[in-house]
Amino acid sequence: MLDVLRVRACAVGEIVDELGFTQPTTSKHLRVLREAGLVRVRTHAQRRIYSVDLEQMAELDAWLAPFRQLWNERLDALGEHLDRSEDEAKGK
CATH class of the missing domain: 1.20.5 (Single alpha-helices involved in coiled-coils or other helix-helix interfaces)
Structure with a gap:
């Protein structure tokens, strides 16, 4: 997941497509990475965009x-x- 985000900022759906995980699994992993301070999240319209901190x-x-x-x-x-x-x- 960090490898994908290292290349470019992505929404959850893009990460799901890239890695083949389910949306709930991807969201859980992103939450852990966010809580650890390794990724940032910003809102763009209705989407949450994640990037490496x-x-x-x-x-x-x-x-x-x-x-x-x-x-x-x-x-x-x-x-x-x-x-x-x-x-x-x-x-x-």
Whole structure:
């Protein structure tokens, strides 16, 4: 849903068409994203238009940065271990 909204602002019906979810499911997800502050909503005529809240996404990205670093270090260590194990199995 965020990928769709990242490209362009959409009404609920457009998101339903894009993702194939039901309207109630889409609305529930949008409500959760709105309450989390990740999307904004504005009214245009009878429609509610949703878009990504870039400021909140930047805050989320900053909050995730230390975790991303932690996982990158662990995944790098795992990759090195697997490379060594493969080399040992080949008799190097």
